[in-house]
Amino acid sequence: MILKAESISKDFIRKRGESNVFHAVSTTDFTLQEGALTIMRGASGSGKSTLLNMLAGLLSPSTGKVTLDGTDLYALEDAARSRLRNTHFGIMPQGQTVLHSFNVMENVLLPYTIYGEPVSQRETHLALSLLDRLGIADLKNIMPSELSGGELRRVCIARALIRDPQILLADEPTGDLDEENTEIILRLFQACAKDGKSVLMVTHEKDIDSYADHLYQMKNGVLLS
Numbered sequence: 001m002i003l004k005a006e007s008i009s010k011d012f013i014r015k016r017g018e019s020n021v022f023h024a025v026s027t028t029d030f031t032l033q034e035g036a037l038t039i040m041r042g043a044s045g046s047g048k049s050t051l052l053n054m055l056a057g058l059l060s061p062s063t064g065k066v067t068l069d070g071t072d073l074y075a076l077e078d079a080a081r082s083r084l085r086n087t088h089f090g091i092m093p094q095g096q097t098v099l100h101s102f103n104v105m106e107n108v109l110l111p112y113t114i115y116g117e118p119v120s121q122r123e124t125h126l127a128l129s130l131l132d133r134l135g136i137a138d139l140k141n142i143m144p145s146e147l148s149g150g151e152l153r154r155v156c157i158a159r160a161l162i163r164d165p166q167i168l169l170a171d172e173p174t175g176d177l178d179e180e181n182t183e184i185i186l187r188l189f190q191a192c193a194k195d196g197k198s199v200l201m202v203t204h205e206k207d208i209d210s211y212a213d214h215l216y217q218m219k220n221g222v223l224l225s
Contacts, residue, residue: 001034001068001069001088001166001167001198002031002032002034002067002068002069002198003031003032003055003066003067003068003167003198004030004031004032004066004067004068005028005029005030005031005051005054005055005061005064005065005066006029006064006065006066006067007027007028007029007063007064007065008025008027008028008030008051008054008061008062008063008064008065008066009023009025009026009027009028009061009062009063009064010023010024010025010047010050010051010054010059010061010062011023011024011062012024023221024047024050024221025047025050025051025054025061025221025223026047026221026222026223027063027064028051028064028222028223030051030055030223032055032167032198032200033198033213033214034196034197034198035193035194035195035196035197035198036193036198036199036213036214037189037190037192037193037199037201037211037212037213037214038198038199038200038201038212038213038214038215038216039200039201039202039203039208039209039211039212039214039215039216040052040200040201040202040203040215040216040217040218040223041202041203041204041205041206041209041215041216041217041218042202042204042217042218042219043204043219044204046218046219046220046221047218047220047221047222048171048202048218049094049171049172049202051202051218051223052169052171052200052202053171054066055169055200056085056089056091056169057073057074057081057084057085057089058085058091060074061074068084068088068167071084083115086111086114086115086163087163087165088165088166088167089165089167089168089169090160090161090163090165090167090168090169091160091169091170092156092157092160092168092169092170092171092173093156093171094171094172094175096144096149096152096153096156097156098144098152098155098156098159099144100143100144100145102144103140103141103142103143103144104131104136104139104140104141104142104143104144104147104155105124105127105128105131105140105141107144107155107159108127108130108131108155108158108159108162109123109124109127109159109162110159111159111162111163112162112163123162126162126164127140127158127162128140130158130161130162131154131158133184133188134154134157134158134181134184134185134188135154135181135184136151136154136155136158139151148176149176150176150177150178150181152176153173153174153175153176153177154177154181154185157170157173157185157188161192165197166196166197166198167197167198168189168192168197168198168199168200169200170189170199170200170201170202171202172202172203172204173185173201173203174186174203174205174208175203182205182208186208186211189201189211190211193213202218
């Protein structure tokens with residue numbers, strides 16, 4: 001599946017210097033490559049998370065459009081766009097986004113249960129396999145309040161992968177992880193890319209360039225290759 005941005009930008013009404021408009025992302029064209037791990041680096045406030053959220057169908061661009069195999073995401077009604085995301089995207093937002101009333105396994109399976117879809121042994125086995133690859137299979141029945149920040153991050157990654165999506169969008173997915181677990185996540189993303197998925201990771205880390213098939217820099221709202 002081809003995720004493509006055409007002339008997208010994002011402005012916010014915000015007083016900054018002598019202007020009342022903050023240009024978070026300048027006009028940008030971008031195509032996320034299939035079968036590749038794309039890493040987008042940039043400092044905090046550079047616009048990389050804003051760009052990712054527009055690509056994910058979570059933040060409407062000020063100009064331009066985002067398409068998935070030719071379908072304009074923002075031409076869809078909210079409900080249709082949400083279902084498309086749930087089916088084709090694995091999104092790992094910045095911060096902790098687990099539901100604290102659900103245990104680890106229930107959180108991982110949420111992309112199925114949110115729309116009332118049945119969960120079979122196949123989905124349960126896949127969830128356990130993902131948790132095992134991420135080193136937290138023994139926590140499957142634990143509540144989020146008992147987990148560390150790094151463990152919560154890995155639960156969110158497993159949840160993003162549970163539906164075997166073709167598009168993976170990860171915002172600072174290794175931010176709470178030590179060196180060993182960071183390598184586990186990066187190897188997992190590489191494996192997903194080898195399976196033909198389109199993987200985009202945004203990060204401020206500078207020592208992971210060797211994992212990237214394509215590397216971009218975001219600076220002051222401008223995407224640089």
